[in-house]
Amino acid sequence: MFTKTITYIGRRTIDFTAEVGRGFIMFGHTLSWSIRPPFNLRNIFQQMEAIGVNSLPVVVIMAMFTGMVLAIQTYTGFKRFNAENFMGTVVALSITRELGPVLTGLIVAGRAGAAMAAELGTMRVTEQIDALVTLATNPIKYLVVPRFLAGFLMLPLLTAVADFIGIIGGYLIAVHLLDANPVIYIRMTTKYVELNDIYGGLLKAGVFGIIISTVSCYKGFYTQGGAEGVGKATTGAVVLSMMLVLIANYFLAALLFR
Amino acid sequence: MRGTFWVIEIINLHKSFNNHHVLCGANLRVERGETMVVIGGSGSGKSVLIKHVIGLLTPDEGSVVVDGVDISHLREKDLNEFRKKYGMLFQAAALFDSLTVWENVGFGLMQHTSLSKDEIWEIAKRKLEMVGLKGNEDLMPSELSGGMRKRVGLARAIAMEPEIILYDEPTTGLDPIMADAINDLIVEMKKRLNVTAIAITHDMVSAYKIGDRIAMLYDGKILEVGTPDEIKKSANPVVQQFITGSSVGPIRTV
Ligand SMILES: Nc1ncnc2c1ncn2[C@@H]1O[C@H](COP(=O)(O)OP(=O)(O)O)[C@@H](O)[C@H]1O
Numbered sequence: 080m081f082t083k084t085i086t087y088i089g090r091r092t093i094d095f096t097a098e099v100g101r102g103f104i105m106f107g108h109t110l111s112w113s114i115r116p117p118f119n120l121r122n123i124f125q126q127m128e129a130i131g132v133n134s135l136p137v138v139v140i141m142a143m144f145t146g147m148v149l150a151i152q153t154y155t156g157f158k159r160f161n162a163e164n165f166m167g168t169v170v171a172l173s174i175t176r177e178l179g180p181v182l183t184g185l186i187v188a189g190r191a192g193a194a195m196a197a198e199l200g201t202m203r204v205t206e207q208i209d210a211l212v213t214l215a216t217n218p219i220k221y222l223v224v225p226r227f228l229a230g231f232l233m234l235p236l237l238t239a240v241a242d243f244i245g246i247i248g249g250y251l252i253a254v255h256l257l258d259a260n261p262v263i264y265i266r267m268t269t270k271y272v273e274l275n276d277i278y279g280g281l282l283k284a285g286v287f288g289i290i291i292s293t294v295s296c297y298k299g300f301y302t303q304g305g306a307e308g309v310g311k312a313t314t315g316a317v318v319l320s321m322m323l324v325l326i327a328n329y330f331l332a333a334l335l336f337r
Numbered sequence: 338m339r340g341t342f343w344v345i346e347i348i349n350l351h352k353s354f355n356n357h358h359v360l361c362g363a364n365l366r367v368e369r370g371e372t373m374v375v376i377g378g379s380g381s382g383k384s385v386l387i388k389h390v391i392g393l394l395t396p397d398e399g400s401v402v403v404d405g406v407d408i409s410h411l412r413e414k415d416l417n418e419f420r421k422k423y424g425m426l427f428q429a430a431a432l433f434d435s436l437t438v439w440e441n442v443g444f445g446l447m448q449h450t451s452l453s454k455d456e457i458w459e460i461a462k463r464k465l466e467m468v469g470l471k472g473n474e475d476l477m478p479s480e481l482s483g484g485m486r487k488r489v490g491l492a493r494a495i496a497m498e499p500e501i502i503l504y505d506e507p508t509t510g511l512d513p514i515m516a517d518a519i520n521d522l523i524v525e526m527k528k529r530l531n532v533t534a535i536a537i538t539h540d541m542v543s544a545y546k547i548g549d550r551i552a553m554l555y556d557g558k559i560l561e562v563g564t565p566d567e568i569k570k571s572a573n574p575v576v577q578q579f580i581t582g583s584s585v586g587p588i589r590t591v
């Protein structure tokens with residue numbers, strides 16, 4: 080009984096370590112292939128469209144409503160100690176530093192991350208990845224690098240859109256529903272929000288993009304076991320990227336915004 | 338005898354997956370310009386065997402020597418130079434489903450030559466004509482029947498005019514007439530381009546027609562190799578049972 084437990088723990092630890100190791104090796108290969116020509120622009124643009132353009136509607140709606148609800152909540156809270164004037168500042172700071180990048184990251188993990196894992200997983204189980212190899216084409220270079228670059232580039236862009244829409248959403252609610260003074264609202268927003276707040280958020284988004292594309296490509300690339308395996312890889316990719324986004328977010332915030 | 342006389346040598350090949358010992362010491366030599374047919378039951382490891390020949394799998398033990406070079410220990414860059422000489426038809430075709438039929442066929446040319454898009458399209462069109470798929474260039478793989486997919490896979494395998502072709506069940510899933518056309522094509526490829534080929538099949542009609550020699554894979558080893566006539570006359574009960582397709586005999590069916 081006792082040895083069984085130890086064996087089990089040992090086996091799981093070894094499996095886990097092996098998987099993390101394999102993930103980092105793949106990440107290393109991806110990085111080194113990313114900077115080596117030739118660049119497959121067609122695939123990169125296709126992926127940028129899949130990740131960026133197709134996630135845009137969801138991101139816009141998410142940002143709009145988040146900005147709106149933030150305005151309502153800060154208004155109720157701040158009114159209790161007559162600080163309503165700071166509404167604009169709080170809404171903008173919350174969105175640019177935290178909610179913009181994190182919620183965008185979670186949305187992209189759910190949408191694009193799932194799609195990447197499912198697509199690569201299907202290619203694995205139908206031997207399309209093997210076929211690439213037999214055609215003397217490196218599958219990391221051909222499949223993973225475009226997704227990786229697209230993730231890294233599109234997340235900050237989507238986040239910038241989310242920041243902008245979120246602030247507008249907050250403004251609309253504050254000014255039109257809660258009767259805030261528009262001049263003061265805008266002044267308090269621009270006065271206390273620094274460019275570093277925005278850049279920090281965008282930088283975080285870039286890291287989230289790397290996490291999501293790497294995790295999802297990894298899960299898809301090493302799929303085993305037919306259609307069921309593809310399902311597992313997809314779920315695994317979404318869950319793991321979301322968790323890592325949230326964990327990385329804490330450490331990045333601690334590092335960037337002290 | 339010089340070592341390069343045999344173009345492909347599979348030497349004492351062992352491979353297992355999670356304690357399942359699939360190949361246990363398989364040996365096979367394929368001569369330059371010959372078509373070697375590998376027969377054997379489902380799940381006996383035929384696909385695993387040819388995947389070693391193109392470096393898709395690496396042996397646990399033993400080696401695969403092509404033109405005197407042990408490819409199982411090459412770096413990826415050198416291995417890819419070898420792979421450009423190969424064409425492979427996968428059992429389920431493995432077409433890229435995000436690309437059109439002609440882009441599938443022209444994929445290797447697109448990646449490894451400086452030919453223009455129009456030139457590649459021309460070549461793809463010609464190869465598709467050879468497999469009886471004229472006029473289907475712009476379809477997506479999802480719009481094709483199983484037999485058509487297989488033929489596109491074949492066109493893709495021969496697009497780069499390879500020296501070595503690996504066929505994984507080229508005629509499975511085709512109607513008898515189409516199967517015969519594919520057999521003819523395989524024979525023609527061999528005559529015209531002097532390709533060396535390894536073909537896996539269950540289909541004995543096809544095996545006798547395309548094979549210069551036939552090898553039977555059984556219990557992780559090559560049990561017997563011989564010309565079609567030698568195989569037909571084989572004294573080995575396992576071989577006899579397999580080629581006559583009988584459920585009675587030494588081969589376990591469960
Ligand atoms: N990548 C793999 N991982 C685990 N098991 C595998 C893998 N490839 C093949 N196998 C197993 O090896 C055995 C032989 O498979 P295969 O070569 O495809 O048989 P066949 O002779 O029908 O082509 C099967 O039991 C299969 O489950």
Ligand SMILES: [Mg+2]
Pocket residue numbers: 383384385428505
């Ligand atoms: Mg097979």
